Amino acid sequence: MSSVKDKLPLAAIAPLPEATVRLLAAGEVIDSPAAVVRELVENSLDAGADRIRVGLWPELWRVQIQDNGFGIEASELAMAAHAHATSKLRTLSDLWQLRTLGFRGEGLHSIAVVAQLEIVSATGASPTALRARYDHTGALQSLEAVAGAPGTVVTASELFDEQPVRRRFLADHKAQARLVAQLLQRYALAHPGHLFELAHDGRKVLQLPPAANLKQRILQILTQYDEHDLREVTLAHQSRSVRLVMGLPDRCSRARADWLQIYVNRRFVRHSELEQAVRTGFERTLRRGRHPLCIVQLELPAEEVDWNRHPAKLEVQLAATPQVAALVIAAIAEGLRHFAPKPSEGLLSAAEDWLPYRTGDQESGLLLRALIQMQRTYIVAEYPGGICLVEQHVAHERVLFEQLETSWELVAVDPPIAIDLSERQAANLREQGLAIEPFGARNWLVRSIPAALVERSDCLEALVELSRQEDSHEMRAALSCRTAIRNGTVLTPAQMQELLERWQRTKNPHTCPHGRPIYMPLTDGELARFFRRRWHICGS
Known part of the structure; x- marks a missing residue:
């Protein structure tokens, strides 16, 4: 057993050298070439730039950002790389009213600490640009006039040259690129009207010109x-809005x-509760193991957002998270409703969205027309501009599910049905309104059942299946699946047409309650491309 004498003596407490403090602080902000790009692109955006070009030279450990922003005044270049020097924050109260991407005054200083920093900048009123170079403390080393267009070019060279361990532990150059x-893609999504470019060793690898909108x-x-x-x-609701x-x-x-x-006030953030709100909004519409494509842009009052939580500002605290999450879920529901036509409009108003053109607003009645049944499973239906295959079982399942969501009807049964269930299974049935009472150790008597199970030969098996479902959605989904038309069932033309008409009036016609797709469209344009036609049947 070691004694006190065997232990190493502790050094006396003393202040860290200033250079070490700077390096430790910089490491919190600048830990990779991507972090350099983040800090400099945000400076460019705050400076009003709408054309931003990024250059990477991985082998040289060099990063360069060029923008067309306001530029930096000559009088401000000397202070630009000082620690905690910023034009975006003056008092503590400003911290709760932030409208800029940056605010700490740490970005340029932290880059200067870990790289050779050079800034070339010109304002619109200046006939020439100024080139400033800084030492590792952020102090100005030199300042000279050079030719240059309005805007700013920032170059960070020899990145982490004095931190070989940092270089070794960073991912390879391709991964960094x-x-x-x-x-850059995230900034481009937050600012769709801006131009963003990325060059790798002088070769352009990403070019995103200004776009009309987020879509x-x-x-x-x-x-x-x-x-x-x-x-x-x-x-929008009150002072909050969401665009997705x-x-x-x-x-x-x-x-x-x-x-x-998720973007909050044009900044990408990680927010588990809002991400979960998106998943909730898409619940039951996606197959198991799949994730939604959903870009959420929130505009919130500055006083409701606390950015001062993470050096990269990836984490944010919101003052009204539940209300914002509800707004996101409502927007997703609106998007799904927009895809799913209103009952009076019919599904094939949504079919117009499958086409490369619009058919106009005139009312033309039901557009889906059943043609044939294929393999006793699929209904081949025609609409102006193409055809679609509809799987009969999942289409009927969707119809029945929404009926059950609207009206969960229970009927009494006499004599009651004896069934073997666990306590949990019995509780699941009871929670959905079924009358059930104990009749022995694991035996129960069910005195009311869903109306859809009346006179079904598999009623007992269906009740056992329902008892395994933990919530109302799962129970209704299981019941609609069990009672829907089975694949392999022959349907007459009239039955196929009736199913199509009922299906088209559902709120969510694109997936079954379990998330499986119901139909597959094939447009006239797709047929024309496959058969190499230069004209369309429906358009000439």
Whole structure:
């Protein structure tokens, strides 16, 4: 056993050297080339820039940002890289009214500590630009006049040159470049009207020109989708508003949650409660293991947002999280309703969204017309501009589910049904209103059942299945699935048409209650491309 004498003596408490303090503080802000890009792009945006170009030279550990912003006044360049020097904050009260991306005055100083920092800047009123170089304390080393256009070019060279351990532990250069590209895409989504470019060793690898709106910006990045795959929704309540672009669940789901993104006052944030609100909004519309495509942009009063929680400002505290989450869920519901037509309009007003053109606002009655049944499973239906395949079981399941959501009807049964259930299973049935009473150790008597199970030969098996469902949604989904038309059932033309008409009037016609897609459209345009036609049957 070691003795007190064996222990190493503790050094006396003493202040850290100033250079060490600067390096430790800088490490909190600048820990990678992507962090340099983050700080400098945010400075550019705060300076009013709408054209931002980023250059990376990974082998040289150099990062450069060029913008067309207001520029930095000559009198301010000397202070630009000082610690905690900023034009965005004057008093403590300003911290609760932030309208800029930056505010701490740490970005340029932290870059100067870990790199060779050079700034070339010109204001619109200046005939020339000024080039400033700084030492590792952030102090101005030199200042000279040079040729330059209005705006600012910031170059950070020899990044982490005096921190070889940091360099070794960073991801490889390709991974660092991917992180920068991802970062720029997020700024581009927050500012769709701006131009963003990324060059890698002088070769342009990302170019995002100004887009008309958020939806068009998404389509610039995710080129596999088109505008008919996305819905844009804007909602406001009191002083809060949300704009979101969501992918239709049957077309744009993702294997990862990489495109579930939250922006607060034009800044990307991680907020678990708001991310969960998005998942709640898409509940039961996606297949298991899939994630939504949903970009949420929130505009909130500055006094309701606390940014002073994380050096990268990725984390944020909101004063009204439950209300904001409710607004997000409502916007998603509105988007799904927009995709799902109102009962008076019919499903095929949504079919217009599958087409490369609009058919106008005139009322033309039911547009889906049943043609044939295929493999006793699919209804082949025609509409002006194409055809679609509708799986009969899941379409009927959706119809029945929404009926059960509207009217959960229970009927008494006499004699009661004896059933073997656990306490939990019995409680699940009781919570949904079924009359059930104990009749022995695990035996129960059920005295009322859902009306849909009356006179069904599998009533007992259905009750056991329902008893395993933990909530009302799951129970209604299970019941609608069990009682819907089975695949393999032959339908007459009249039965197919009736099912289509009932299905078209549902609130959510694109997936069954479990998230499976119900139909697959095939437009005339797609047929024309496949058969290499230059004219459309429906358009000439």
